[in-house]
Each structure stands twice: as C-alpha cells, then as structure tokens.
Amino acid sequence: MLYQDSILNDIIKYLKKETKNPFYLFITSDHNELTGQDGLYGHITLVPRGADVPIMLYTRGVNLRIPNQLRQTFKPTHNELGLLIAETLGYEIKNSNTPDGVYY
DSSP states (O other): OHHHHHHHHHHHHHHHHHOOSOEEEEEEOSOOOEESGGGOEESOSOSHHHHOOOEEEEEESOOTHHHHHHHHSSSOOHHHHHHHHHHHTTOOOOOTTSOTTOOO
16 A cells, blocks of 8 residues: 555645646546455445446646536446546547446
C-alpha cells in the first residue's frame, strides 16, 4: 500500500507541476475482494458487495458536474465509471445490451 500511495503521489505531483490545464485523474482497482464476511471469500461470488470497487477522483480546474455525478451514483461499478469517463471525454455510449433498470 505504501508503494502504491507513493506512485499515486508522484503522479499527482507531476500533473500539478507539468500542466496548467484542467484535468481529471480517475483511479480504481479491478475488483473487490470478499474477505470472509458471512462466510464469503474471493471475487467470484455474485453479491452486491462483491461488485464494490474503490474509486478515487482527483481533479483540478474542472466542471464539478462530473465529480458530483459520480458522488450521486449508487454503488458505481466499472460500467458506470466507464460511461462517466466517456461522457467526460465528450462521447455518449448507447449499448442495447444494457437496458434501463438493469444494474451492471
């Protein structure tokens, strides 16, 4: 963890020093790991807490709509995060395989 914190610190310091432009820095892990709660272990069990992923967003000089939208997203997943990043970059993704009302 200390090594990862050091790398993230270096990235943030670099961005702050080397760019005067607004930026978003999205940081997330690839999955959650169940560690024994209710007898569940690993990351293959389909339960809501198994889909939880930590998300950190570091910004400078940006429109706060995107960070606020992330804050208001119920249990953001990689699907929601990917859609939000695409929107941040000016793209809208429509996927007929993800109908409204279904949580991914």
